[in-house]
Amino acid sequence: MQFPSPLIQGTLIKRYKRFLADITLDSGEEVTTHCANSGSMLGLKEEGSKVWVTKIPDESKRKFRYDWHLIQIPGSTERVGINTSWPNHLVEEALKAKSITPLTSYHNYKREVKYGQQNSRIDFLLTEENLPDCYVEIKNVTLKIDNTLQFPDSVTARGTKHLEELIHMKDLGHRAVVLYIAQRTDAPFFKVADHIDPTYAKISILAKEKGVEFYCYTCDINDEEIKIAAPLLIKG
Numbered sequence: 001m002q003f004p005s006p007l008i009q010g011t012l013i014k015r016y017k018r019f020l021a022d023i024t025l026d027s028g029e030e031v032t033t034h035c036a037n038s039g040s041m042l043g044l045k046e047e048g049s050k051v052w053v054t055k056i057p058d059e060s061k062r063k064f065r066y067d068w069h070l071i072q073i074p075g076s077t078e079r080v081g082i083n084t085s086w087p088n089h090l091v092e093e094a095l096k097a098k099s100i101t102p103l104t105s106y107h108n109y110k111r112e113v114k115y116g117q118q119n120s121r122i123d124f125l126l127t128e129e130n131l132p133d134c135y136v137e138i139k140n141v142t143l144k145i146d147n148t149l150q151f152p153d154s155v156t157a158r159g160t161k162h163l164e165e166l167i168h169m170k171d172l173g174h175r176a177v178v179l180y181i182a183q184r185t186d187a188p189f190f191k192v193a194d195h196i197d198p199t200y201a202k203i204s205i206l207a208k209e210k211g212v213e214f215y216c217y218t219c220d221i222n223d224e225e226i227k228i229a230a231p232l233l234i235k236g
Contacts, residue, residue, distance in 0.1 A: 001089050002225045003069065007052040012071065015045040021068050023051055033066040036083045040154040042143050044071050044082055052079070070221065073186070079221050081183030084140045086226065088123055090181060090219065091138055094228040095124070101231070102177070102215055106134055116165035126175075134175040137162045141182040141216065143193065148235065149182045149216065150193035156200055163203045166212045178207070180216035181228065190216035191235035205236075 013022035013030070021035045033053050052070040056062050070079045088111070091100070098104045106126035113125040115135065126134035143153040152159055166176035180190060194201035208214060220229040 001086065001093055001227060003054060004067075005054045005057075007054060007069070007223055008066070010051050010053060012045070012047055012049045012051045014047055015041065020064070021045075021051075023053060023066070023068065025053075031066050032064055033068040034062075034064045035068050036085050037142075039084070039140075039142070039152070041082060042153040043073075044080060044142055046074055049074055076186065078184060078186040080142055081219060081221060081226055082142060083183075086183065087138050087140045087181035090226065090228050091124065091136075091179060094217075095126075099228060100179070100215075100217065102213065103134065103136070105131060115169065117168055118161055118165060120162065120165045122165075132173060132175045134177060135166060135169045136177045136179055137166060139178060139180045141180045141190070142184065144184065144187050145193075147187050148189040148191050149180075149184070149187045149218075149232065150191055150196075151180055152193055152197050152200060155197045159197075160200045160203050163200070163207045163212070167203075167207050167210050170207075170211050176207075176212045178204075178212060178214050180214070182216060182218045182232065183221070183226065185218045185220065185229065188233060189235050190232040 010023040010025040015021040021033050024030050050072040053066045053068050056065050094100045106128045108127045110125045112121045115122050122135045123138040124136040141151045143150045170176040192201045192204050216232040218229045
């Protein structure tokens with residue numbers, strides 16, 4: 001996925017009110033940016049970190065003229081994508097390119113389809129003649145602890161609800177998949193963060209026992225684009 005406009009480098013002053021961050025651009029200008037991430041961003045909001053933003057076109061009527069997209073981990077060269085709107089777009093590109101191996105048998109998909117028992121919408125519904133319908137829920141991963149990427153980075157009742165819905169679809173004879181998209185490449189493993197959300201962890205174990213499939217893919221990031229790269233080994 002190409003970035004919407006050239007990346008502009010700066011330094012994080014602070015992130016606040018969930019969707020806002022103050023940043024000093026390398027030009028010296030201090031700006032307030034939109035932060036497209038409502039999560040805790042644990043480990044990704046250290047003041048003084050190097051960050052990258054894009055500028056909104058001048059004709060836009062938006063109040064905040066910049067979007068924050070990347071942060072560099074202090075003491076590392078690793079850049080991490082913080083924009084939670086990206087993973088669904090990245091998965092759509094990967095589905096078209098047949099680069100997510102467990103899903104390559106499907107050639108048709110729809111996005112944001114209503115399903116389940118709790119007024120939910122599935123991120124992707126994959127269909128193919130002579131194959132069971134495949135319900136795919138996408139989760140964004142940014143948290144790293146030691147050598148392992150983890151999800152969630154805060155308690156997620158919504159995430160638990162999605163697991164329950166996928167269990168129900170599996171019980172109905174469909175295929176059900178949780179696809180974690182990690183916007184970083186600096187760890188070889190993924191696991192559910194049971195110390196952060198024990199309830200989500202408990203339901204994820206039940207989901208695996210019921211046949212729900214779990215996968216995690218990293219993303220490669222450069223100055224022009226971000227794209228899905230390689231699968232990670234899942235612990236537990």
